[in-house]
Amino acid sequence: MSDRLWLVVPAAGQGRRMGADRPKQYLPLAGRTVLACTLERLYAALPEARLCLCLDPDDAHFDPAWVPFADWRRALGGAERVDSVIAALTAIAPDAADDDLVLVHDVARPCVTVDDLARLVATLADEPVGGLLAAPVADTMKRDDGAGRVAATESREGLWHALTPQGFRFGLLRRALREALSRGVSVTDEASAVEAAGQAPRLIVGRRDNLKITHPEDLALAELVLSAQRQAAQAASSTPEAPPAGANSA
Numbered sequence: 001m002s003d004r005l006w007l008v009v010p011a012a013g014q015g016r017r018m019g020a021d022r023p024k025q026y027l028p029l030a031g032r033t034v035l036a037c038t039l040e041r042l043y044a045a046l047p048e049a050r051l052c053l054c055l056d057p058d059d060a061h062f063d064p065a066w067v068p069f070a071d072w073r074r075a076l077g078g079a080e081r082v083d084s085v086i087a088a089l090t091a092i093a094p095d096a097a098d099d100d101l102v103l104v105h106d107v108a109r110p111c112v113t114v115d116d117l118a119r120l121v122a123t124l125a126d127e128p129v130g131g132l133l134a135a136p137v138a139d140t141m142k143r144d145d146g147a148g149r150v151a152a153t154e155s156r157e158g159l160w161h162a163l164t165p166q167g168f169r170f171g172l173l174r175r176a177l178r179e180a181l182s183r184g185v186s187v188t189d190e191a192s193a194v195e196a197a198g199q200a201p202r203l204i205v206g207r208r209d210n211l212k213i214t215h216p217e218d219l220a221l222a223e224l225v226l227s228a229q230r231q232a233a234q235a236a237s238s239t240p241e242a243p244p245a246g247a248n249s250a
């Protein structure tokens with residue numbers, strides 16, 4: 001399988017649930033913007049990847065100085081996330097081979113870790129179908145009755161939160177997304193299109209702090225997560241290595 005890697009970052013959303021004065025990817029986070037933080041994290045893990053960034057055609061906030069990748073291009077986002085991803089795949093098509101690996105990562109997930117990204121890529125290297133970072137559901141699940149009361153408690157057995165990145169081979173992903181749309185299948189992530197094509201994407205356990213900034217309170221949470229991750233990295237780099245077992249300390 002090809003070891004060429006593409007990153008598709010859908011960043012053409014309006015952030016309606018955030019309700020801010022601009023799309024959430026342009027809100028301040030850790031002294032930068034959400035978009036800059038997300039691209040920085042992806043670059044730290046995968047500097048050799050080729051990037052395609054999906055931006056709204058009327059975007060008035062984007063600054064190319066936030067893109068650390070040497071090889072990058074932009075695509076014009078569509079009405080829904082899936083339309084933006086398809087536009088990105090069309091933009092890379094002239095240079096992408098069918099078996100190149102494409103990772104799709106929401107711009108709204110700046111807390112994905114370098115370790116999770118590296119593990120995802122390593123796992124998908126030999127995985128013909130592809131897969132996604134995901135976290136097992138940890139809460140009791142309720143179904144509502146449509147009137148603000150509990151209708152039932154649902155089993156959480158076998159339920160996972162779908163995270164991003166989600167990674168698939170270029171040819172398979174493009175065909176699956178196009179087919180799903182033409183059949184009217186609801187496609188909220190790449191895996192759902194691949195599932196609709198009859199394949200079973202691999203679930204790769206990811207950290208649950210890889211949160212998607214969606215509502216106003218998520219921004220403060222992301223700030224805390226990034227700060228904790230920075231502190232953990234600093235502590236790890238300043239801890240002297242333990243001497244090998246049995247070594248004479250004198």
Ligand SMILES: Nc1ccn([C@@H]2O[C@H](COP(=O)(O)OP(=O)(O)OP(=O)(O)O)[C@@H](O)[C@H]2O)c(=O)n1
Nearest residue numbers: 010011012013014015016017079080081084107
């Ligand atoms: N037409 C769209 C819609 C969404 N996205 C991107 O898809 C990711 C996940 O979408 P979501 O969290 O729903 O973002 P928004 O669409 O911006 O939020 P909302 O639904 O609240 O408007 C985000 O990175 C967003 O920028 C996109 O590229 N094109």
Ligand SMILES: C[C@](O)(CO)[C@H](O)COP(=O)(O)O
Nearest residue numbers: 081106162163164188189212
């Ligand atoms: C792709 C995704 O992040 C998986 O959890 C998510 O579905 C995207 O957000 P949306 O609210 O469904 O657009």
